[in-house]
Amino acid sequence: MKYKAYPSDSNLSDVCQALVVKHPCLKEKGSETGFSAWKISLKYKMSNYRGKLKNLGCSELVINSLKRRGNSNVHPNQVKKPRRAEVNFCPDYPAGETRESQEEERLVLLSEFKKKNNDETIKAKMAQTFPHRRQEILQDMPFVADFKSRWPALFSPREINAEFQRITTVPLTSTFMAQLDNNTTKLTKVFRNKGGTSGCKITEIMAAIDENDTVAMRRVCTLKGLAVYLNEDPNSLIKEYQDVDFHEAESEMEKTLIGIYVIKPEGERDLDPAEDIGIIIEGVAVLRDLPDVATAVVLLFGLIYTLNMSYPSNLRYTFEFFQKVLMGLDAKKLSNKVQVLRNKLLE
Structure with missing residues (x-):
């Protein structure tokens, strides 16, 4: 049984x-x-038990022992603990490993990352350096641009999936997509009963399925409709640009804290494939050339866990639905808005 440092x-x-x-x-x-x-x-x-583990050097407890008066670098109310059902929130270094030895492995990983056809070696090195990477995120809280330069191998769909599973023990993409597809029919029925302005917006969004009934289109329309149903704006998550306005789009991306960008050809229909789909965090395009918007949403959700970020305040109910309903993580505590929607899906 995995030890949980902060039982509720x-x-x-x-x-x-x-x-x-x-x-x-x-x-x-x-x-x-x-x-x-x-x-x-x-x-x-x-x-x-926590006191004994702290004296033995348990990372998940020692990390909060730095919170003391007189230390200007640590906020007095900043307690670092699992908030979203993270099983391996702050793992200890393996036996015989130290921060210095893992830093050496990180440098080896950097050189291995520059080689071609080296996926298996990178995969092994990433798994080996997980504790070092996790403690760096929790203790140093680096900017995304700096962290990406130190750990470039992390920012790929395969490694984001692997990192998410190390943290939560739950597969990311397969679980998310399977649950989304299983709930699409029920969500569509719930959307139809929505009235008012939100109902009109959802109807407009879901109309795209009639023109292009593909799995990818159903997924993205369902995700957008979900945000509208929860009284949130999907355009604050998925931002679309024309390729002719690329320079203007770049300046807007640099101001984006977190989101997904979609570059579309000029004059093309909304149903036509995009030229580029990627993820932006802190003004940095951390992922590019993704196959579809739904995949981008899944990987963004995984990156939030990987980088220990908070959900965007204007999309907190949408991401709560992703976490607690689709992924089943900490599913016992739901906000009233998400609980009502979940109950309707169970009817």
């Missing part, structure tokens, strides 16, 4: 309730829940 009250309640249901002899007499004392005891035991 709900998790402890679930554990205690499962114990007393499976073993009725453990139920406390006179307790309203039947496990109040068990819960308090477990909280103290976990607190003592």
Whole structure:
């Protein structure tokens, strides 16, 4: 069982309730829940356990021991802990490895990355340096441009999928696409019942499927309709540009904090394939030449986990739906808006 450094009250309640249901002899007499004392005891035991692990150098706990008065580099309320069901949030270095030895491996990885037909070696080096890369993200919080120059091999669809699975143990693209396709029919029915301005926008978006009924078109229309249904603007996530206005588009991209860009040929229909699809983070195009918009959305979701970023505030419900409904990560705690939509999908 993977150790979780910060168990919540709900998790402890679930554990205690499962114990007393499976073993009725453990139920406390006179307790309203039947496990109040068990819960308090477990909280103290976990607190003592965390203290022992911290003294032994557990990275997930030591990282927060730097939070002390007098250290101007650390915000007093900044606690780094898993927020989105990350199983390997801050892994320890492997036995016999140190920060210095892993930094040497990173330099070897840089040289290997410049070679052609070297995918298997890069894959092995990326897996080996995962703890070093993760601790660098959590402790140093580098800018994306700097981090990409240090770890260029990470910014590829294959490695983003691998990194996401290292962090959450859940496959990224296969799970996301399968769940999206499974829920497309139900989402379409829910969209049809939406009225008002949002309903008109969704109808306009979904009309593209009638002209070009492909898997890629269904996926992107469903994703855009989902954002509108949750009262969020899909255009703030997916930004479309004409190739003739490329210089103007570049200046706008540099101001984009996070999003997906789509470059389309001049005078072509909206249904025609794009010239380029990519992902922008902090004004940097971290991925280019992606096959379709849905794939770009999936990889952007994976990069948010990989780089330990917060969801965009103007798209937080859309990304919450991705995480908790499609990916099933921390699915017990949902906002009211996402919970209502999920209930409609289960009807």
